[in-house]
Amino acid sequence: xxxxPSLQDVxxxxxxxxxxxxxxxxGSLHLPPETAERINSAIATLNYRxxxxxxxxxxxxxxxIGLVVPDVANPFFARLAAAVxxxxxxxxxxxxxxxxxxxxxxxxxxxxxxxxxxxxxxLFTTNHQDEHQALRRAIDANRNIVVMDEDxxxxxxxxxxxxxxxxxRLAARHFLAAGHRRLAYVGGPRNIMTSRERARGFxxxxxxxxxxxVTELFGHYTMDYGRAAMEMLIDAYxxxxxxxxxxxxxxxxxxxxxxxxxxxxGADLSIIAYDDVGPLSLLDPPVTAIHQxxxxxxxxxxxxxxxxxxxxxxxxxxxxxxxxVERSSVRSL
Amino acid sequence: xxxxPSLQDVxxxxxxxxxxxxxxxxGSLHLPPETAERINSAIATLNYRxxxxxxxxxxxxxxxIGLVVPDVANPFFARLAAAVxxxxxxxxxxxxxxxxxxxxxxxxxxxxxxxxxxxxxxLFTTNHQDEHQALRRAIDANRNIVVMDEDxxxxxxxxxxxxxxxxxRLAARHFLAAGHRRLAYVGGPRNIMTSRERARGFxxxxxxxxxxxVTELFGHYTMDYGRAAMEMLIDAYxxxxxxxxxxxxxxxxxxxxxxxxxxxxGADLSIIAYDDVGPLSLLDPPVTAIHQxxxxxxxxxxxxxxxxxxxxxxxxxxxxxxxxVERSSVRSL
DNA sequence: ATGAAAGCGCTAACAC
DNA sequence: GTGTTAGCGCTTTCAT
Numbered sequence: 001x002x003x004x005p006s007l008q009d010v011x012x013x014x015x016x017x018x019x020x021x022x023x024x025x026x027g028s029l030h031l032p033p034e035t036a037e038r039i040n041s042a043i044a045t046l047n048y049r050x051x052x053x054x055x056x057x058x059x060x061x062x063x064x065i066g067l068v069v070p071d072v073a074n075p076f077f078a079r080l081a082a083a084v085x086x087x088x089x090x091x092x093x094x095x096x097x098x099x100x101x102x103x104x105x106x107x108x109x110x111x112x113x114x115x116x117x118x119x120x121x122x123l124f125t126t127n128h129q130d131e132h133q134a135l136r137r138a139i140d141a142n143r144n145i146v147v148m149d150e151d152x153x154x155x156x157x158x159x160x161x162x163x164x165x166x167x168x169r170l171a172a173r174h175f176l177a178a179g180h181r182r183l184a185y186v187g188g189p190r191n192i193m194t195s196r197e198r199a200r201g202f203x204x205x206x207x208x209x210x211x212x213x214v215t216e217l218f219g220h221y222t223m224d225y226g227r228a229a230m231e232m233l234i235d236a237y238x239x240x241x242x243x244x245x246x247x248x249x250x251x252x253x254x255x256x257x258x259x260x261x262x263x264x265x266g267a268d269l270s271i272i273a274y275d276d277v278g279p280l281s282l283l284d285p286p287v288t289a290i291h292q293x294x295x296x297x298x299x300x301x302x303x304x305x306x307x308x309x310x311x312x313x314x315x316x317x318x319x320x321x322x323x324x325v326e327r328s329s330v331r332s333l
Numbered sequence: 334x335x336x337x338p339s340l341q342d343v344x345x346x347x348x349x350x351x352x353x354x355x356x357x358x359x360g361s362l363h364l365p366p367e368t369a370e371r372i373n374s375a376i377a378t379l380n381y382r383x384x385x386x387x388x389x390x391x392x393x394x395x396x397x398i399g400l401v402v403p404d405v406a407n408p409f410f411a412r413l414a415a416a417v418x419x420x421x422x423x424x425x426x427x428x429x430x431x432x433x434x435x436x437x438x439x440x441x442x443x444x445x446x447x448x449x450x451x452x453x454x455x456l457f458t459t460n461h462q463d464e465h466q467a468l469r470r471a472i473d474a475n476r477n478i479v480v481m482d483e484d485x486x487x488x489x490x491x492x493x494x495x496x497x498x499x500x501x502r503l504a505a506r507h508f509l510a511a512g513h514r515r516l517a518y519v520g521g522p523r524n525i526m527t528s529r530e531r532a533r534g535f536x537x538x539x540x541x542x543x544x545x546x547v548t549e550l551f552g553h554y555t556m557d558y559g560r561a562a563m564e565m566l567i568d569a570y571x572x573x574x575x576x577x578x579x580x581x582x583x584x585x586x587x588x589x590x591x592x593x594x595x596x597x598x599g600a601d602l603s604i605i606a607y608d609d610v611g612p613l614s615l616l617d618p619p620v621t622a623i624h625q626x627x628x629x630x631x632x633x634x635x636x637x638x639x640x641x642x643x644x645x646x647x648x649x650x651x652x653x654x655x656x657x658v659e660r661s662s663v664r665s666l
Numbered sequence: 667a668t669g670a671a672a673g674c675g676c677t678a679a680c681a682c
Numbered sequence: 683g684t685g686t687t688a689g690c691g692c693t694t695t696c697a698t
Contacts, residue, residue: 006691017669022693029667052451053395055690056386057674064429072418078411081402085432089439096397097430099418106422118385118427255615279585282592284617308534339675350685355677362683390690645680 005046016141025050047158064094065305066119066159068110070127072099074249075277076294077125081147083298084123091306093120102128104135111138114145119307123150127221129191144308148301151193156315158304160297163319165193166272167290168201170324171244171272176209176286179333180242180270182210186229186254187246191217195246198274202244214240221246224255233269234261242330248278251287270330286327293320336381346375358383359379369642397427398638399452401443403460405432407582408610409627410458415629417456417596424639426453435461437468444471447478454638458482460554462524476640481634482525489648491637493630496652497527497607500623501534504577504605507621509542512666513575513603518542519562519587520579520607526577531607535577547573554579557588559666566602567594575603575663581611584620603663619660626653 005027011018014035021039023029031039039133042048056062067084069077083098088095096119100106107126115123121144123172130136136154139145146158175183185202186193195218203213208301226249233240234257245251251273258265265271266285273280276289300318340358347368354372356362364372375381389395400417402410414430421428429452433439435463440459447455456476463469469487472478479491508516518535521528527531528551536546548570552558559582566573567590578584584606598604599618607614609622633651640647 008691008692018692019670020668023668026693031667049392049445049449051691052446052449053386053389054674057384057390057676057692058691059691060674062386067430071415072405073408073412073415074413075408078408078414079406081411081414081430082406085405085430086434089431094446095430097418097520099415101419101576112382113385113427116382116385129387175578182547194608223386238685252612255612259615274570279588279616280542282585282588282616284619286617340677341675351676352678352686353684356684359677364683384675387690388677390692391675391677393690 007048007050008281009046010039010042010048013046023117023300028220033048045217061117061120062094063092064096065097065120065121066098066110066113067123067124068098068100068107068124069125070102072097073229076248076275079277079294080125080298083295084302087299087302091302100126101315104131106127106137107135111135111142111145114142120144121289121309122146123148123301123305124152126152127188127192129189131246143313144305144309146301146304148297149194153193158308158314158316160300160304160318160320161194162292162297162322164197164322166300167274167292167322168203168244169205170197170200170322171274171290172205172209172211174272174324174326174330175242175244175270176206178251178270178330180330181211182239182241184214184237184240184243185216186226186231186233186243186245186250187216187218188221193219198244198246199312221249223249223253223256226250226255227257228253230254230261232259234263240269241333242272245271245273248273248275248280248289252278255283266329266331272324272330276325280325281327285329287329288327289325291323291325296320338381340381340383342379343375343381343626344471346379347371349548382658394450394453395427395453397429398454398456398653399431399443400431400456400458401431401440403435404432404460405430409581409608409625412610412627413458416628417635420632420635424635433459436461437461437464440468441471444468444475447475453477455479456634456638457485458480458521459485460521460525462522463487470619472513474622476646477638479634479637479641481630482527491641491647491649491651493633493637493651493653494527495625495655497530497628497655498534500607500625500655501531501536501577502538503543503655504607504623505535505538505542507605507657507659508575508577508603509544510538511575511603511663513663514544515547515572515574517570517573517576518549518579519559519566519576519583520549520551521554521558521583528554531577531579541592549562552583554582556582556586556589559583559588560584560590563587563594563596567596573602578604579608581606581608581613581622585611586618599662599664601634601640605657605663609658613658614660615625618662620662620665621660622658624656626655629653 011021096108139155274290276291280287344354411545431443472488607623609624
């Protein structure tokens, strides 16, 4: 187990200085073919590999970005991660992944990595309220960070969201057009942007068109909360005929309980879910949904981060349109 | 924009040597409270942050591991990634994610990062045949690598798989017990381990019990291939009454086509899928499946990697048992 | 065009 | 216990 060869060794073997070899390898120098060949063969015979840490230390950056998501196992964030990874790979950047499980310490940890220049930039996604404004402060203390999907309120960084208000409106319009009047909303935490906006778009549009919001249930973007919400809906609000659900995951939980309790979605209770990531067309019944352009969110988030890293200090807030995909979970009354 | 403080600066401010401060910060030294306090307050007033690249360069490792998967957007790999990330986080390790899209250059790139010590270890997952044995060679040229889920044949590294043979047998037994005799298999590439083993376990058990394998369709672990396979099945093998499907994704494609062509799964054609990641209980019909312990695969893969990195050069091959989860996609004849 | 040399910030032998 | 010192391997002024 001998020490691996360094740039020095290559330079020596090629009869050149390390500086020249370094420049050549980084493309900042064009050498006569003969010299280039000497270097290349030295590299080949020594089996030389550049050391990325030395490079990072010297240059002060790592050609790596970070992505924090609440949970990669959630299909929405999995697809977001795939999109980001794809673009990072194209740009020659590595991707560090942090699945925060919504624990603020994990999130802050990761932002700290950015401060230490462990990563050159950070794509940030969260799912819960920013307790004590700790996230806001941490995020604002950094340059190269962009927020996706869910807001961290008060921060001034580039952001990309889907148009939650529009999504809510589309859902309301669809229900009303099908003759529903007594509606409910089931979503994530009351005090986070996505949940609030989805509820607001829904209720404003519904009321405008003569509908009534019987109840708004705020909880978490989880299957478990979906289960709880469905129990409550069945027990406490039997008059509701249609529910707008803030996320696929929540809908899954609700569908389970509906099944267990013999309530037929579509026939007995109409639903529309927000996200439209899983295979909603194959469910029983196929679920009508507000489709989020998750790949676009990832791509644009990445582009915003690149712009930041290139020195653009503007703080655009981009809202991507959503569409309603009609399937069979809304019954006409 | 002044230069950030270094360990040197902290040491100076605390009236100590950098070595002492370094040792103190790394916990390899216990200082009298008074001295410790001097250091801590110096750190606080200077707002000092250690530089991870300098640390990595100096120590020759990065406290980061890599994970390569064919596609994080695929729920199976998403959950695998979540499991790995969880354990890496617990162990204080960062996680670099590579979604290879099954492109061998991406896979090799990532193995190369391991060689350069960019990451200290690598968890490797692939989905396609190892063309020209390039993967085998690259993997065998490294120490700290473990293979999960799908084999890279010929490599001598720790591995963790699910028990594909068992899965095939369970599926066959279930079909036969329900009275099915004319069976088919639809799976991934013909020449990769998971696909071969699932097919083999299925056909051996089926034949033993008096069943007949009408056809085996090998393709890819994708929805698109599922669609193609279902077309073929309907058109060319109408006598088949039950199909064992090598992956959730493939099943989704088949279910779409079944729906389009008016073939009712369960009633007209019984199916069992391998994986059981998505919400199979909510599909129409709920799909009976061979359940893969994906979180365990991730955890054990991680543990094997830790053992390797700690110097254990054994090469265990672990096969995790699978179970059949009965739902309603198999009809009794 | 090419080389010499000074870092980048930290860790770890080795010494006191 | 604490400090001195020599790297870790690369990049990049600054000379030549």
